[in-house]
Amino acid sequence: MGIDELLADKREEILAIAAQHGAYNVRVFGSVARGEARADSDIDFLVEMGENRSSWFPVGLILDLEDLLGRKVDVATDGGLKDRIRERVLKEAVSL
Structure with a gap:
């Protein structure tokens, strides 16, 4: 399963995990958003x-997302x- 399919399949779970940690307006950026992601x-x-x-x-958010998605995750905030x-x-940020 490619990253795009993984994100689409796990979208609701990602948003729920983010909400548990007080995060909202979840977007992806970087190679995934540009369509340049590798396996x-x-x-x-x-x-x-x-x-x-x-x-x-x-x-906590990073660890929970990594557990869910089975791959390395980075999290940034607009203010950070x-x-x-x-x-x-x-x-380049794209809404999940």
């Missing part, structure tokens, strides 16, 4: 954080993006 590519998620953020954020990459990431 061994990680999945880069961009999220916004609500007031009910898990005390384990982002580690470095200025030099912010515009590019926000432009």
